[in-house]
Amino acid sequence: MIELTRDNVASTIEENDILLIDFWAEWCAPCRRFGPIFEKAAESNPDMTFAKCNTQIEREVAAGFGIRSIPTLAVFRDQILVYKQPGALPAPALDSVIDQVRNLDMDKVRAAIAEEEKAQDAVTEK
Numbered sequence: 001m002i003e004l005t006r007d008n009v010a011s012t013i014e015e016n017d018i019l020l021i022d023f024w025a026e027w028c029a030p031c032r033r034f035g036p037i038f039e040k041a042a043e044s045n046p047d048m049t050f051a052k053c054n055t056q057i058e059r060e061v062a063a064g065f066g067i068r069s070i071p072t073l074a075v076f077r078d079q080i081l082v083y084k085q086p087g088a089l090p091a092p093a094l095d096s097v098i099d100q101v102r103n104l105d106m107d108k109v110r111a112a113i114a115e116e117e118k119a120q121d122a123v124t125e126k
Contacts, residue, residue: 001042004053006060013076016049018101023065023072025056031071034088038073041094048098073097078106080113 002012004021013019022038024031035052042050055062055070065074069086075097076082082101089097 001039002049002051004051004061005058009053009061009064012049012051013079016076017078018048019051019076020048020098021051021053021065021074021076023053023055023062023067023070023074025054025070027056028070030088034071037089037091037094040091041098045098048102075101077101077104077109080106080109082109 002008004012020038020041022031022034024035026032038050038052042048053061055067065072065084067086071088072084072086073089073094074081074084082104083097
């Protein structure tokens, strides 16, 4: 499990094919319930990287991700943010997110991003 900080956030995203980040704080009861679920998923999925970001300590990182509610789960695949959702997920829901991320067709994701950027560029030019 990686402790995500402002010093390693960029390299952690760049160096891992699939990265799951749990944004949490010690005072947060739902975070304390989700923590063991997240940790068990990390043990069950050694091909993925799991990181925790303490939002009380790493305020800059949390702000950079637009974290407004905790816990929040953020998932990157091939350096692309493919999932970000607040709330403590039960284990079956987290397993489902993991399966969906694992099965993403990243060529389709990149094509969709390119189309969105093209559409935004067209709007900006007007």
